[in-house]
Amino acid sequence: MVTPLAPRRPPSSAPKATRRAVLGAAASGAFLLGFHAPLGRSVQAQDADSAFNAFIRIDRDGAVTLIIPQVEMGQGIYTALAMVLAEELDADWSRVSVAHAPENGRLYGNPLLGEQITGGSSSVRAFWTPMRQAGARARACLVKAAAERWGAPPQALRTEAGVVIHPASGRRLTYGALAAHAATLSPPSAPSVKSPRDFRLIGKPLRRLDTPTKTDGKARYGIDALPEGVKFATLRISPVLGGRVARVDPAPALATPGVRQVVVLEDVVAVVGDHMWAAKRGLDALDIVWDDGPNARVDTDLIWRRLREASRRTGAIARDDGDAETALAKGPGRAFTAEYEMPLLAHTCMEPLNCTVDVRADGVEVWIGTQVMTRVRAIVAETTSVPIEKVKINQHLIGGGFGRRLEADMAGWAARIAMQVKGPVKVVWTREEDVRQDYYRPAYHDILWARVRKGRITAWKHRVTGSAIAARYAPVAYKAGIDPDGVDSARDMPYNIADARVEFVREEPPGIHTGWWRGVGPNNNVFAIESFIEELARRARQDPIAFRLAHLDRAPRLRSALALAREKSGWDQPLPARCGRGVAVQGAFGSFIATVVEVAVDDHGEVRLRRVTSCVDAGVVINPNSVIAQLQGGLIYGLSAGLYGEITLKDGRVQQSNFHDYRALRIDQTPPIEVHLIPSGEAPGGIGETGTTASVAALRNAVYAATGVALRQMPVKAKAIAKGVRL
Amino acid sequence: MxxxxxxxxxxxxxxxxxxxxxxxxxxxxxxxxxxxxxxxxxxxxxxxxxxxxxxxxxxxxxxxxxxxxxxxxxxIGEQPNGAKIQKAWLDLEVIQCGYCQSGQIMAATALLNQTPVPDDSDIDAAMAGNLCRCGTYVRVRQAIKHAAAEV
CATH class of the missing domain: 3.10.20.30 (Beta-grasp domain)
Known part of the structure; x- marks a missing residue:
């Protein structure tokens, strides 16, 4: 089924799910624009296309459509996975276009995460092998078809850029000419994939497929969906989690020009109008009286108090090598301990949360950009009590995910509102609502203990206290009191220490949801570990890089990255007064990165970024241009958090509301950022979150180097620098 | 009306x-x-x-x-500076999620209209009001200079 399009309105994108959909679109006059325009390619619908598997279609004219299971939210995944498929398929890259996969966990589920989900920097790691095999299988069928046509043995044929060639006779057939026949052949179960030295596409900085329409306004995000007859709504959810609408008089909203309807549900009020301004003005005109409920008195102090108290408990043991307790209690050398805290953080994707829902007699249609199509479909089905097969999800480009769109709540709210509205309704959150109703990066309290003898750490203990997001999100992963994400990069920290123990204490904050945030668990653990290592190095009067290298004897890829960072950052060059360089290393997400941040701190404690250098071994790199962009951007996302990010609560309400009080780095605050990729033949590592995780500890350590103040809490605050602990 | x-x-x-x-x-x-x-x-x-x-x-x-x-x-692509900025944006592959890029391109085009060869402080002044949560700033700066250098 394809959405009918209003003539004067640009179409919204819808996945090309079936041959029927293609013909339907052509018949209705939309002619595939609805799907292909957002990505700047077109396909000739009158030509037969042949589906080789869930990921590959080839038209008679040779156009190749690759169906990408992972959603594009800026990370370049449409291009990266298309490159992997096209590489093994030996497709003509100039004829390749991509399509969003429809919701289908069986065909498009993420093998690493077990459902159709884009997150955890997993896309390339999860699909590297399946995509290579899918491409190779389709190629084998094309070769087989040509071999049958020519009566030649398949091994006598070769392929290049969309053509099968028989070198002995000089005969050639295009993939388009072979597609219909080839698609009927059964592919080999274990196709041979290329040797990396034969790669034509992988490793090249190819142009992204999704960017042309992002320069001219044609790209369609969820917020751009305009199904025929759509109305516009905005909502106010109870400002205190668990609160209820006590009373509200809808009259002032209904008197606002352009307002059509006021929807009052148990815990949310929405105003529906002819456009967002009508809806927003109408909502602002309402005097909603809330019954705040049990969380009315939650504030940030309470959250911290509980976290700190919980951190005194012994946690569930995630790692226990040797005898850390004894070694810490009475081993030789000096004992150290320090405690670190990370604040609650919002995501603030540039595209505010939104979801468009049309509840009809024959089913429900949804327009959204989401990292979790399956969950969106499920929550809409459940909310509307419509069988799941009658819920259609139209996936869109995402204007920033960062983990916020791993939740499906915005679809749930929109579905509840849409059930009260006749025809499609687009529910767009104001920025204020987006900031105040987030699933926040948890606050964490970490305690670290170590014993150091003659410049060598002999014993180590790390206790992480915080929310167990997995216990809510993926309960099956939460076992024996350990959230695997909560101890990610702590349990497997890179330093070689014989007696080492890692514990996790679960403590859920009251009055607030927690959720995934770019960099997930390693954000906290890399920050705590790299801050503590820095303090140990300086207490031991050692160069921070040399001290780390001495403990990285079992981490050769990190050693290389760190040695390169020393060189590229100018680590050994002198700096002016009040300037400093900080370093951090991490092996999270299967990538190995060393980062040096250089700062200047003025007499008032204000921090200015001077320069950032990151050296990364990310294994085989599919598109180096995209990987560098992801690292630059990830570093900036982390530096924004390190410098400014903090959500606070008072009277159960989040106090921040928009970009003036929940700040992010701007171009005039962003220093030169150099990224160096280390050539590697190892399996590809994740890269979407790597820079974010890498940056905060390096920033903190740079402030430490510049001022002698060892900050123990993020974000960096001028006042804390002035009053901080000097080591 | x-x-x-x-x-x-x-x-x-x-x-x-x-x-x-x-x-x-x-x-x-x-x-x-x-x-x-x-x-x-x-x-x-x-x-x-x-x-x-x-x-x-x-x-x-x-x-x-x-x-x-x-x-x-x-x-904006119908204007010479608009087209130059769009091309530079693609040549340098500035864009990630793309959601802020309409605004970035409009601001950058206006900058070139006003200041054909902007320096870093011109870029800071003209572009500091345009947030990007993907963090494309390094390439935004490069692309503006790239576009300014195009004949």
Whole structure:
């Protein structure tokens, strides 16, 4: 089924799910624009296309459509996975276009995460092998078809850029000419994939497929969906989690020009109008009286108090090598301990949360950009009590995910509102609502203990206290009191220490949801570990890089990255007064990165970024241009958090509301950022979150180097620098 | 009924005069290339040109536009500097999620119109109002210089 399009309105994108959909679109006059325009390619619908598997279609004219299971939210995944498929398929890259996969966990589920989900920097790691095999299988069928046509043995044929060639006779057939026949052949179960030295596409900085329409306004995000007859709504959810609408008089909203309807549900009020301004003005005109409920008195102090108290408990043991307790209690050398805290953080994707829902007699249609199509479909089905097969999800480009769109709540709210509205309704959150109703990066309290003898750490203990997001999100992963994400990069920290123990204490904050945030668990653990290592190095009067290298004897890829960072950052060059360089290393997400941040701190404690250098071994790199962009951007996302990010609560309400009080780095605050990729033949590592995780500890350590103040809490605050602990 | 000139065409919208230009463009005229980000002129994703100047359409009432011509991302490529910026954006692969990039491109085009060869401080001044959560700033800066250097 394809959405009918209003003539004067640009179409919204819808996945090309079936041959029927293609013909339907052509018949209705939309002619595939609805799907292909957002990505700047077109396909000739009158030509037969042949589906080789869930990921590959080839038209008679040779156009190749690759169906990408992972959603594009800026990370370049449409291009990266298309490159992997096209590489093994030996497709003509100039004829390749991509399509969003429809919701289908069986065909498009993420093998690493077990459902159709884009997150955890997993896309390339999860699909590297399946995509290579899918491409190779389709190629084998094309070769087989040509071999049958020519009566030649398949091994006598070769392929290049969309053509099968028989070198002995000089005969050639295009993939388009072979597609219909080839698609009927059964592919080999274990196709041979290329040797990396034969790669034509992988490793090249190819142009992204999704960017042309992002320069001219044609790209369609969820917020751009305009199904025929759509109305516009905005909502106010109870400002205190668990609160209820006590009373509200809808009259002032209904008197606002352009307002059509006021929807009052148990815990949310929405105003529906002819456009967002009508809806927003109408909502602002309402005097909603809330019954705040049990969380009315939650504030940030309470959250911290509980976290700190919980951190005194012994946690569930995630790692226990040797005898850390004894070694810490009475081993030789000096004992150290320090405690670190990370604040609650919002995501603030540039595209505010939104979801468009049309509840009809024959089913429900949804327009959204989401990292979790399956969950969106499920929550809409459940909310509307419509069988799941009658819920259609139209996936869109995402204007920033960062983990916020791993939740499906915005679809749930929109579905509840849409059930009260006749025809499609687009529910767009104001920025204020987006900031105040987030699933926040948890606050964490970490305690670290170590014993150091003659410049060598002999014993180590790390206790992480915080929310167990997995216990809510993926309960099956939460076992024996350990959230695997909560101890990610702590349990497997890179330093070689014989007696080492890692514990996790679960403590859920009251009055607030927690959720995934770019960099997930390693954000906290890399920050705590790299801050503590820095303090140990300086207490031991050692160069921070040399001290780390001495403990990285079992981490050769990190050693290389760190040695390169020393060189590229100018680590050994002198700096002016009040300037400093900080370093951090991490092996999270299967990538190995060393980062040096250089700062200047003025007499008032204000921090200015001077320069950032990151050296990364990310294994085989599919598109180096995209990987560098992801690292630059990830570093900036982390530096924004390190410098400014903090959500606070008072009277159960989040106090921040928009970009003036929940700040992010701007171009005039962003220093030169150099990224160096280390050539590697190892399996590809994740890269979407790597820079974010890498940056905060390096920033903190740079402030430490510049001022002698060892900050123990993020974000960096001028006042804390002035009053901080000097080591 | 309000009347404005957008991308060379006269358009009518049945809205009150206080309605921000942004919502007229997006929700009434279907020109969704101009984005909503904050509603309070803090992020710049809604940047359009009014009489050649970059403005935040989320806080500009349509009643204040008057006869002045509005140009949006959908038509900026018809102007020489707009086309140069779009090309530079692709040549340097500036874009990630792309949501803020309509505003970045509009602001950068206005900068080139005003200052054909901007230096770093010109770029800072012209672009600091345009937030990007993907963190494309390093390439935004490079691409503006790249476009300025194109003959």
């Amino acid at each position: 309000m009347t404005i000139k957008v991308n060379g065409e006269i358009k009518h919208a049945d809205v009150t005069a206080d309605t921000p230009l942004l919502w007229v463009l997006r929700d009434v005229l279907g020109l969704t290339g101009t984005k909503f980000g904050c509603g309070v002129a803090q992020c710049g994703v809604c940047t359009v040109h009014v009489a050649g100047k970059p403005v935040r359409s989320c806080v500009l009432p349509i009643g204040a536009v008057g006869q002045r011509e509005v140009v949006t991302i959908e038509a």
